[in-house]
Amino acid sequence: MAKVLIIGLALSGCASPATAPLESSESSEAAPSNELLTQVPTPQVVTLVESLEHPWGLTWLPDGTMLVTERPGRVRIIKDGVLDPTPVSGLPEVLDRGQGGLMDVSVHPQFAENQWVYFTYADGTGSANRTRVARARFDGSDLSDWQVIFEVNRTKEGTQHFGSRLVWMPDSTLLVSIGDGGNPPVELEGDLIRNQAQDLGSHLGSLVRINDDGSPPANNPFADAANADPAIWSYGHRNIQGVAIDSATGQVWATEHGSKGGDELNQIAAGENYGWPIVTHSREYSGGEISSERSRPGMVDPLIVWTPSIAPSGLAVYRGDRVPQWQGDLFAGGLVSQSIQHIKLDDSGAVLSQTPINIGQRVRDVAQGPDGWIYVLTDESNGRLVRLEPG
Numbered sequence: 001m002a003k004v005l006i007i008g009l010a011l012s013g014c015a016s017p018a019t020a021p022l023e024s025s026e027s028s029e030a031a032p033s034n035e036l037l038t039q040v041p042t043p044q045v046v047t048l049v050e051s052l053e054h055p056w057g058l059t060w061l062p063d064g065t066m067l068v069t070e071r072p073g074r075v076r077i078i079k080d081g082v083l084d085p086t087p088v089s090g091l092p093e094v095l096d097r098g099q100g101g102l103m104d105v106s107v108h109p110q111f112a113e114n115q116w117v118y119f120t121y122a123d124g125t126g127s128a129n130r131t132r133v134a135r136a137r138f139d140g141s142d143l144s145d146w147q148v149i150f151e152v153n154r155t156k157e158g159t160q161h162f163g164s165r166l167v168w169m170p171d172s173t174l175l176v177s178i179g180d181g182g183n184p185p186v187e188l189e190g191d192l193i194r195n196q197a198q199d200l201g202s203h204l205g206s207l208v209r210i211n212d213d214g215s216p217p218a219n220n221p222f223a224d225a226a227n228a229d230p231a232i233w234s235y236g237h238r239n240i241q242g243v244a245i246d247s248a249t250g251q252v253w254a255t256e257h258g259s260k261g262g263d264e265l266n267q268i269a270a271g272e273n274y275g276w277p278i279v280t281h282s283r284e285y286s287g288g289e290i291s292s293e294r295s296r297p298g299m300v301d302p303l304i305v306w307t308p309s310i311a312p313s314g315l316a317v318y319r320g321d322r323v324p325q326w327q328g329d330l331f332a333g334g335l336v337s338q339s340i341q342h343i344k345l346d347d348s349g350a351v352l353s354q355t356p357i358n359i360g361q362r363v364r365d366v367a368q369g370p371d372g373w374i375y376v377l378t379d380e381s382n383g384r385l386v387r388l389e390p391g
Helices: 193-198
Strands: 005-007 044-052 055-060 066-070 074-079 102-107 116-125 128-138 143-151 166-168 174-178 206-210 232-235 240-245 252-256 263-268 304-306 312-317 330-334 339-345 351-358 363-368 374-378 383-389
Touching: 044 074, 044 374, 055 363, 055 374, 055 383, 066 102, 066 383, 074 102, 102 166, 116 166, 128 174, 143 206, 166 240, 174 240, 240 330, 252 312, 312 374, 330 363, 339 363
Parallel strands: 005 304, 055 102, 240 312, 312 363
Antiparallel strands: 044 383, 055 066, 066 074, 102 116, 116 128, 128 143, 166 174, 174 206, 206 232, 240 252, 252 263, 263 304, 312 330, 330 339, 339 351, 363 374, 374 383
């Protein structure tokens, strides 16, 4: 059994506004002491842009221009540090309810040749909806040729647990995180919908890997398995909203929302089962156990478990040249914690230490820019784009 680090974080004063839906809730239990929360100088948090409405994802064009999604269904341009007041045109209507809306955005690795930009969003109604992946061509000001290339193969009710991060693999295939569909009492086909995460025929509760046209790659782990969907890459997930690939090693990392406590940091490998909801450190929001099992042969243990919840969203592996001492470190955003967990690893990927960086607002996305700095989006009605610099 792998070593699991149970992290207790003091989150006093970090409650989110009542109007903002929470993917995880904060435990009322006292946080245990933890030698991994080392005291180190806090990086400086520099605000670059304000007046973003619940920004969700960010990406860069080859010329350094940044695209930012806003959950109500807008794409904004930030160029030379200035927010264009006019949103990008050419987007469809999205389901902007609860945790749904326009979510992640990512530029195709060969954007200079094809002009494709990729998006995830919630589509449908409150009683029948799903996560979709679409792409459109961007000419510098407008989107055109909008194409839905992938959608979750189960519709669900309610407006929880859509996922959904986009990350390009080195071979130009695309990883997409899909949530499990929601909390009890939400059901699908007569069973709690969260159990879909153990069904290889369902996209719910999985990471899927697709080609840039939305088709499943022939070398996906379940491509030839009976009763399995060929797009699934890993499963047994609750709601992943942080995914990052280490450009130096190829290792995929993910941060995943627990329920009441039990948020996770995982190393992701193709074909593996990450346990939800059979194996979990989470508890029901009512306080009862979801499962008595914390580990099981054939299921992957997390490297870190956060209780109380940080509500993780946004994840980056630092491989820039601005701050050499950050090389290979993880930066995991937290909505409830309103902070970033700076996680140091050894060469094997084991966790050495963890230090919180206070942001003061709900952290929705964390990404390393092409200039070697780390950028952060805060999920507020007056959301910010900030940059981390050495203190």
